[in-house]
Amino acid sequence: MPTVEFYLKDLQRLMKKKVTAKELEELILYAKGEVESVEGDLIKVDIKDTNRPDLWSVEGIARELRTHIGKAIPKYKIRKSKFRMVVDKKVERVRAKTVGAVVKGLHFDNYFIKQIIQLQEKIHQTYGGNRNFAAIGVYDFDRIKFPIRYTTVKPDGIKFVPLEAEEAMTPREILKKHPCGRDYGHLINKYPEYPLMIDSKKNVLSIPPIINSSYTGKITEKTKNVFIEITGHEIDRISVALNVLVTALAERGGKIYSMAIKYPDKKIIRPDLKPLKFILDPDYCRRVIGIDIDNRDIIKLLKNSGCNARPGKKIIVEYPAYRNDIMHQRDIIEDIAIAYDYNKIKPEFPELVTLGAASRLESFCDTVRELMVGLGFQEIMTFSLTNEDNLFKKMELPAQAVCKISNPVSLNWTVLRNQLLPSMIEFLSNNLHIDYPQKIFEIGDSVVLDSKEETKTKTMKKLSCVMTDNRTSYESIASLLDALMVNLGLKYELKEASHKSFIPGRAAAIIVNNKPVGIIGEVHPQVLNNWGLEKPVVGFELDINKIFEMVK
Amino acid sequence: MYILTKEGKKYLEKGLPERRLVEFLRSGKKTIEKARQLEDFAIAIQWAKKNNWVMAVQGEIELIKEPEDYPEETALKAVSDGRQINEKTASILINRRLIEKEREDIVKVAKKSVGKEITNLTPELIKTGLWKEVKLKPYNVGAVGRKVYPGKRQPYLQFVSQIKKKLVELGFKEMGGPLIETEFWNFDALYQPQNHPARSWAATYQLKEPKYGSIDKNIASRVGKAHEKGIAGGKGWGYRWDPKKAMQLMPRAHGTCLSARTLAGKPDIPGKYFAIARCYRPDVIDATHLIEFNHAEGIVIDESLTLRSLLGILEMFAREITGAKKVKFFPDYYPFTEPSVQLSAKHPEMGWIEFGGSGIFREELTKPLGIDAPVIAWGLGIDRLAMFKLGIEDIRYLFSSDLKWLRETKMVI
Numbered sequence: 001m002p003t004v005e006f007y008l009k010d011l012q013r014l015m016k017k018k019v020t021a022k023e024l025e026e027l028i029l030y031a032k033g034e035v036e037s038v039e040g041d042l043i044k045v046d047i048k049d050t051n052r053p054d055l056w057s058v059e060g061i062a063r064e065l066r067t068h069i070g071k072a073i074p075k076y077k078i079r080k081s082k083f084r085m086v087v088d089k090k091v092e093r094v095r096a097k098t099v100g101a102v103v104k105g106l107h108f109d110n111y112f113i114k115q116i117i118q119l120q121e122k123i124h125q126t127y128g129g130n131r132n133f134a135a136i137g138v139y140d141f142d143r144i145k146f147p148i149r150y151t152t153v154k155p156d157g158i159k160f161v162p163l164e165a166e167e168a169m170t171p172r173e174i175l176k177k178h179p180c181g182r183d184y185g186h187l188i189n190k191y192p193e194y195p196l197m198i199d200s201k202k203n204v205l206s207i208p209p210i211i212n213s214s215y216t217g218k219i220t221e222k223t224k225n226v227f228i229e230i231t232g233h234e235i236d237r238i239s240v241a242l243n244v245l246v247t248a249l250a251e252r253g254g255k256i257y258s259m260a261i262k263y264p265d266k267k268i269i270r271p272d273l274k275p276l277k278f279i280l281d282p283d284y285c286r287r288v289i290g291i292d293i294d295n296r297d298i299i300k301l302l303k304n305s306g307c308n309a310r311p312g313k314k315i316i317v318e319y320p321a322y323r324n325d326i327m328h329q330r331d332i333i334e335d336i337a338i339a340y341d342y343n344k345i346k347p348e349f350p351e352l353v354t355l356g357a358a359s360r361l362e363s364f365c366d367t368v369r370e371l372m373v374g375l376g377f378q379e380i381m382t383f384s385l386t387n388e389d390n391l392f393k394k395m396e397l398p399a400q401a402v403c404k405i406s407n408p409v410s411l412n413w414t415v416l417r418n419q420l421l422p423s424m425i426e427f428l429s430n431n432l433h434i435d436y437p438q439k440i441f442e443i444g445d446s447v448v449l450d451s452k453e454e455t456k457t458k459t460m461k462k463l464s465c466v467m468t469d470n471r472t473s474y475e476s477i478a479s480l481l482d483a484l485m486v487n488l489g490l491k492y493e494l495k496e497a498s499h500k501s502f503i504p505g506r507a508a509a510i511i512v513n514n515k516p517v518g519i520i521g522e523v524h525p526q527v528l529n530n531w532g533l534e535k536p537v538v539g540f541e542l543d544i545n546k547i548f549e550m551v552k
Numbered sequence: 553m554y555i556l557t558k559e560g561k562k563y564l565e566k567g568l569p570e571r572r573l574v575e576f577l578r579s580g581k582k583t584i585e586k587a588r589q590l591e592d593f594a595i596a597i598q599w600a601k602k603n604n605w606v607m608a609v610q611g612e613i614e615l616i617k618e619p620e621d622y623p624e625e626t627a628l629k630a631v632s633d634g635r636q637i638n639e640k641t642a643s644i645l646i647n648r649r650l651i652e653k654e655r656e657d658i659v660k661v662a663k664k665s666v667g668k669e670i671t672n673l674t675p676e677l678i679k680t681g682l683w684k685e686v687k688l689k690p691y692n693v694g695a696v697g698r699k700v701y702p703g704k705r706q707p708y709l710q711f712v713s714q715i716k717k718k719l720v721e722l723g724f725k726e727m728g729g730p731l732i733e734t735e736f737w738n739f740d741a742l743y744q745p746q747n748h749p750a751r752s753w754a755a756t757y758q759l760k761e762p763k764y765g766s767i768d769k770n771i772a773s774r775v776g777k778a779h780e781k782g783i784a785g786g787k788g789w790g791y792r793w794d795p796k797k798a799m800q801l802m803p804r805a806h807g808t809c810l811s812a813r814t815l816a817g818k819p820d821i822p823g824k825y826f827a828i829a830r831c832y833r834p835d836v837i838d839a840t841h842l843i844e845f846n847h848a849e850g851i852v853i854d855e856s857l858t859l860r861s862l863l864g865i866l867e868m869f870a871r872e873i874t875g876a877k878k879v880k881f882f883p884d885y886y887p888f889t890e891p892s893v894q895l896s897a898k899h900p901e902m903g904w905i906e907f908g909g910s911g912i913f914r915e916e917l918t919k920p921l922g923i924d925a926p927v928i929a930w931g932l933g934i935d936r937l938a939m940f941k942l943g944i945e946d947i948r949y950l951f952s953s954d955l956k957w958l959r960e961t962k963m964v965i
Contacts, residue, residue: 048885050749127749328890329785330891381709430953
């Protein structure tokens with residue numbers, strides 16, 4: 001969820017209305033935003049819609065709120081120009097597409113520069129998939145000689161000073177040494193040649209999507225005019241991003257100039273801010289929202305959300321070219337409902353005749369919980385993510401195949417547990433100095449591998465319980481297990497079993513209908529040492545899924 | 553010394569019930585119905601079985617071993633004659649209530665306390681009525697005894713159980729599903745494009761072992777088409793959908809995959825479903841973030857549903873679960889719902905809280921799963937409510953490993 005930072009005063013200027021921070025808190029909800037913090041004049045807003053880059057800047061927010069409160073839908077004028085970009089066939093395999101535009105007459109100050117960088121970054125992160133689908137370069141127009149060439153270069157084929165660096169570097173050096181090169185190098189480093197944006201005086205603009213040159217690609221308070229290019233893999237996607245950027249600049253008085261982008265096989269003109277069309281069935285609209293509004297209302301509401309519309313049996317909606325999110329009538333219908341105001345729609349609870357029911361397995365778990373509580377155990381809830389050390393090594397067990405996470409955030413959480421007993425023991429190790437006796441249990445999920453399953457795994461519910469005190473005995477836990485089994489109506493046997501986590505001769509498999517359903521025993525002192533426990537521990541673990549099948 | 557009870561006297565005269573059963577069976581096996589007509593049959597069979605004298609098979613009882621003697625009977629005779637018997641047999645006979653301690657003994661024990669101030673009221677004093685002649689020492693009744701800890705539910709899970717009960721009362725059926733999901737059910741079936749930032753490494757966990765699951769070819773091809781070219785009048789996301797990516801396994805990131813599975817599995821229409829599902833998200837654990845959490849969410853399916861009904865459902869949740877009388881609705885965004893609504897409820901004590909997110913599933917989601925009726929999807933922020941009820945500000949306490957806290961935290965009422 002993008003967070004946008006700006007000054008309230010700036011928003012007021014752009015909105016042409018003196019909204020207060022308090023009013024903004026309400027109003028921003030209509031841009032699917034939320035005020036995150038207010039510190040003096042500085043406001044932070046979270047925009048929830050990850051599909052609307054046009055709202056990820058103060059300029060875009062101001063525009064959205066302006067039309068929402070009834071001001072006119074802005075019309076951005078595009079001036080024609082002779083500026084050109086030429087796209088080399090060589091880029092096809094590396095980073096095939098680019099679009100660009102020129103915006104003139106800007107008055108940058110420190111704050112404005114920060115705003116543009118902020119918008120650029122938000123687009124990079126979310127919409128651009130960390131610069132993969134869209135990477136933006138903004139340059140000082142007056143230091144560039146058109147036409148611009150978008151081509152490729154060998155890793156050592158050129159040298160220039162990148163932004164935030166002191167000396168000239170080759171692209172190879174940039175990928176190795178420059179922070180941006182290290183962060184984004186993986187997007188191009190597998191190709192023999194890297195993308196290159198260069199002007200006709202052979203001044204480097206940038207190595208997209210990595211870094212701009214310091215000479216052409218640095219915006220300062222002296223910059224008046226800018227050239228913007230966006231590279232990526234799909235023209236439509238990067239064109240929307242370009243529209244978002246140029247209209248944001250136009251909100252601050254910039255004059256937009258279109259340019260021709262010449263591909264080997266075609267020529268396109270960008271930016272293209274011609275509104276896009278979508279056909280809306282007003283009956284469907286009424287059916288989705290569930291309110292009685294006529295077509296005239298619908299058209300008025302569309303205007304409030306920044307769309308022009310022409311009446312008819314089917315309404316033709318024209319939505320701005322900087323919007324990325326319209327792919328179905330529903331997307332427009334939501335705008336209509338938002339403009340109408342959700343809170344003016346009278347809620348109506350649908351009277352549907354349905355039968356409520358808890359899952360039978362879950363109900364069974366509740367019955368078991370009730371018995372365990374009755375037997376004096378404290379229920380606990382632990383994480384199902386753990387690591388192999390806890391699961392096997394500290395339990396003195398040989399490693400088994402378990403579900404492994406490929407991108408763990410910490411070495412503590414790398415696998416899904418296949419049994420609960422280690423979680424119980426770990427819990428005890430966190431409570432060494434709490435009153436004894438300690439009796440705890442959990443009914444929780446574990447995951448085992450099963451190649452026959454659609455997900456190659458099976459989620460198994462288990463009951464695990466342990467108790468510890470200065471003295472405890474196998475007999476005491478066995479009698480508690482007996483009480484549980486008798487009350488579940490299960491006839492069972494205990495068969496001596498060898499299990500490395502338990503003391504030899506003090507562990508048994510719990511058998512029902514000749515099938516093993518769990519294990520009971522006194523925990524091995526080596527395991528206690530491994531976990532730093534100082535008192536004997538007994539416990540059992542039961543496979544809830546299996547015994548549920550037997551009792552149901 | 554012992555004396556015979558009434559029952560003891562009867563057995564001395566007629567013989568023990570098990571002896572009578574043995575004698576009855578000496579002429580061959582008998583059906584249970586027939587044997588049942590014997591006096592004291594229930595007692596007889598219990599003891600005869602215990603001693604392995606008889607066996608009951610398929611409705612018939614058979615004598616399998618002739619007893620050598622009946623020591624209890626001998627002992628009964630001895631007691632009746634006023635002779636000593638050994639302690640082991642005596643305890644069996646006391647247990648069988650065939651003999652009891654002579655009354656004089658009880659009186660003797662009880663009399664020792666007469667006239668004294670005593671601490672413990674004893675069975676002897678109660679039986680003999682001699683309690684009238686002793687003084688029972690008063691206690692310090694204000695003293696709190698030794699601390700005891702009851703067996704108890706985990707406070708957060710207890711709260712979750714209450715929410716579940718409420719949802720069942722409102723007519724919702726519980727859904728279940730695997731913890732490890734294919735990306736298909738977690739994302740693709742929810743119309744979340746494969747290049748969506750929420751599907752990146754930073755946003756969700758992925759498995760390296762096992763790596764790929766399988767997907768249903770028919771459903772997958774319909775879902776893929778919806779992504780690529782759109783469905784139901786939509787344009788689609790316009791990219792090349794990759795079934796291999798959809799097969800990648802992951803610990804589920806939300807409970808919404810259960811809703812997708814339910815929709816694909818021919819649900820009831822009208823239907824209401826819910827799940828409180830364990831979900832996973834790569835995050836750094838701190839006071840406001842967990843890597844595992846529970847999602848409460850579900851769906852409502854019916855031809856008649858509209859945005860208005862969605863607001864009605866949310867209002868009902870706010871009223872029934874938080875006790876709120878006032879609610880507010882705000883626009884929201886989820887990749888799989890349109891329109892989307894955020895619910896804020898005015899909790900009587902907490903004030904305005906964000907309590908839920910919801911929306912009407914996009915047709916690009918429902919159509920490929922074979923559902924033509926509108927489907928309302930909702931999720932509730934029960935964790936914040938739980939934290940308030942449990943008086944905690946650190947979300948880690950929901951998974952508390954602090955036994956003292958678990959023991960001492962009051963139940964959610």
